[in-house]
Amino acid sequence: MHTIAEAQRSAVFPEVNYLSARHTVASWLFTVDHKRIAMLYLVTISIMFALGGSFAALIRLELLTPAGDLLDSDTYNKVFTLHGVIMIFFFLIPSVPATIGNFLIPLMIGCKDLAFPRINLLSYYLYLLGATFAIIVLVRGGVDTGWTFYTPYSSTYAQTEVFYATMAAFAAGFSSILTGLNFIVTIHKMRAPGMSWFRMPLFVWAHYATSLIQILGTPVVAITLVLLATERIWGVGIFNPNIGGDPVLFQHLFWFYSHPAVYVMILPGMGVISEVITCFSRKRIFGYTFVAFSSLAIAVIGFLVWGHHMYVSGQSVFAGIVFSFITFLVAVPSAIKVFNWTATLYKGEITFEAPMIYAFGFMGLFLVGGLTGILLGSMGADVHFHDTYFVVAHFHYVMVGGMVMAFMCGLHFWWPKMTGRMYNETLGQISGILVFVGFNLTFMPQFLVGYLGMPRRYHVYSEEWQMLNVMSTLGATILGLGYILPAIYFPWSLFKGAPAGDNPWDAKGLEWETTSPPPTFNFDEENMPVVTEEAYAYVIERNTLGAR
């Protein structure tokens, strides 16, 4: 096996690749190449992340003091709403699938493009349309309903730009549906010869499960938002309690999508982790089939638990019990994944490059997030925790500690493939550690303050909670630094980074068998890949074995 340094010394930057194919602006804006579309997404979601992150910074600044003196109430409400809406609909949902997934799925299964390249581009523009609506909301003064848009506040009482906000989420939703549709068809129909279902990388399995959720869940929230929008325009509608409308109905329809959506936000990340752990342990994944099917199980069971957001909403006790029971069950497939990743390390040959640091970070943080999810799934405990900072901490642990970590992990892992350049490894490791430390400092105190009773969406809070909030803000500062580092060294590597070579990590998988960056049609067209071995066929070379 060769080391990274060796690989790079011998590497040359390929003359012909998808980046160099054509250089005009139009060649980017009208491209149907999945790799270029992935790059467009990457740039756009990074901007949205910075925007959402700036709102997070405002939230944390405001919460330094209990008095609510930096922002007035209305402004604060708009800030956390936009933070949530942007982070969820415009960053986290498209994060891994639309960028890394879009780029890699055709490469991983050995085909030239996604099944519907033009629909892929359309999906990007729908996303952009949604983002434009989000910006319109911002420019016209914001929206203050919370990302959950609960009626009747959103439909009748809010004085803000609810209509544009629903349109923003609507457009982003259809973008997400089309991406999922494209993935499923591609995975079913375009696999290279020999690429059977059980030879597929787990990353692809994870995206398959994700896509199912996108197709079957998103349309429901879409129509719900349409109903909300018509109710706003018309002044009367089906959620209006004055004419017998049921506010809880809105919550059902909203969470029918939005709970499964949290798995849209974690499954692709889990796929990334499966790839990275195997590569840096140089082992086949432990329990391949279990990990593969647990993705599907999460997607399917995940559809049956949405009512756990509504234990105190006034839904029936019986419904609450049913939802709670299934919520406990949905933990099991996640458990299977965690245990198998851990077991993969057994008898491996482990190295700690930046992606692996992020992967370890993911494991620790996702565990905390997932396990606190169990506390929330428990009805007895959730009555106390609901709508407190405990919930805020839970979902940041799974979304930021889980998915954002996984996204960064994947980005570091495949950056050489996507751009053909290496970033600075040391800086990568430092940023991984900074993010981990900063993250815990930010959100660990929130569990406590939530248990003590601090409600969420409060910018005026009781004085006894100030110390924990100050800690949290301090942590957020470190966390922000951790994110700014990659924002510097990634772009830098584009110009100054050493050529990566085809396979800098000596990893397995079809994507590593083509050049970095790959040519427009992914592989040498005369010589399309044929698969003859299982996934992750890593071998630990005997001479590295110890003397015993």
Next chain:
Amino acid sequence: MAHASDSLVAHHFEDIDQQNESAVLGMWLFLAQEILFFGGLFAAYFVYRVKYPDAWAAASSELDIYLGGFNTVVLLVSSFTMAVSVNAAQTGKQQRLMMGMLVTLALGLTFVVVKFFEYKAKWDHGMIPGSGFVYHSTTGDYFAGVNPDQIQLFFCLYFVMTGMHALHMIIGAGLLLWLLALGYNGHFGPHRFMKVELFGFYWHFVDIVWVFLFPMLYLIDRSWMLQG
């Protein structure tokens, strides 16, 4: 089979079969999405029907069963003519294909126009949800005592459901125009009919939605009509 039409295969596909199967699967995934999209509306409908059965029956009786029935016939026939068009495309019967699509288009537009008159009648009777909503019962005292608010709720759903459906019809009509233009230029042949076939799926799907909307909106309880 693939040999005859290699030029029709996009670069990233291996052969025509792979391309066609992908298209069919893709269309069905899109329709699965549509099922859930309308599903949200139907879920709301069921919830309120369970909550307010009397108001639902009373409000339903205010809809014009003749126009609704007529439109059902129109849509069913249009589905048939569309199916025939697909058959014609597959078997290369150019003229029948064009005729079939034209008739389908005409029927589709008829549906929308009739729908427009139904809406207008509701408008004239003040049965449009909003502050001016009034409920004048035309069912005698068969449904006496229902809550007018709940009637209004029904009409909110009625307009959103049929409106969404009509929007799909209008989009369908647009697509048909496009197909007709393609057909006019000799685009279709026995090796090249996927667009027609996929559009057929869409059209039939819209038909299915109506198949549910008609009994659920118009036919909840009509026994009062027999009592004079």
Next chain:
Amino acid sequence: MFENYLMPESASTIAPRVDALIWVLTGMSAFFFFAVVAALAFLAIKYRKGSDANRDLAHPDNDALEITWTVLPTILAVVMFVVSTAIFLQYRQIPEGASEIYVTGKQWMWKLQHPSGKREINSLHVPVGVPIKLTMTSEDVLHSFFVPAFRVKQDVLPGRYTTLWFEATKPGTYHLFCTEYCGTDHSRMIGSVTVLEQADYQRWLESDDSVMASNLTPGEALYAKHGCVTCHDGGDAARGPMLAGKYGTEETLNSGETIIIDDEYIRESIYNPQAKLVAGYAPLMPVFKNLINEEELFLLIEHIKSMEDTEASN
């Protein structure tokens, strides 16, 4: 009073149980967390590249292990579910004879009303050791009634009643929060719950009495003002059913169904009388929807209930 950074104040009968549940679940979580993290750390160090660990591996997979770590967590999950749900049901089982307080949420204040008709805003006084039942509704958007020290929370909805009960165990003053986002001053829709010893509570009740001044209770006054009495007094001219003593009893509707006369039903009878007609009566009762607001409704319900007592004593 709030020095504690680890445990919130605990002042209701259910609070210690909820805490116990939370700590058991946390313990279980901690076990899994540390087990996995320890395994990760151990394996990562032992099998780091260049270490001289034995890497001979006969079978890469192990189905027995897979099944073990699928089944065990499933069983544990079910156990946790049962325990949690049992505690939740205690939240829902309202004890007999709980004394009833009506709560109206409104942007951005809490209006509370005691059985005596005494009213408070953003503060609630309750006696220690007595189960209290809150019947709640909202005049506008969703709100949520949350008292961390009691570990109770319930959303408050427009157009419907939700209920909540607790029994305070410790005199003191506790936070009351609105935890369902409700617009601008959501974070200022706060108040306090003051738990008093029985005697202090009596004294408090009798203090101040703007409301108690007249000899009519507020509910009685409304009942008279809206003319309910003309149809519902059981006299010869009465066109509606006699209401005294009816609360909590069964009523037969003209559809043949029977129904318990409870708060929700009375509310419907007043706001939308035609919805459920009492058997044998014509749909005569006027709609009071725009004449009586949610708060007044509570007063009326309270009065209709109290008429039960008169009946019994007669």
Next chain:
Amino acid sequence: MSDTTATHDDNGHDHHIVSVKAYGMVISALFFLMFLTVFMAFVDLGSLNPFIALAIAVSKAVLIVLIFMNVWFSTRLTQIFVAGGFFWLLILFGMIIIDFVSRAMVTNPQAWE
């Protein structure tokens, strides 16, 4: 594509072409069902009415899906996705309705035992 009455083989290669006659039979059945559903609306069967109406609508939908939309002759994969789409609809309806039919237990806690 063959233009005879092709059948579909296991590889799903051939495109099955449904004859106009078959379409004719389907449309006749649809008309029959439509009149049936209208007729049933005039007969008061109490709580049975909605189920009859739904059953008829479902039969019509099944006919359209299987024949007009060719699913009967499609690949197994397509069939699974079609069935899956409708099945998910049932999940949506089922889990929501659970709440609304058992609501009385919340507003009237005594009913919960």
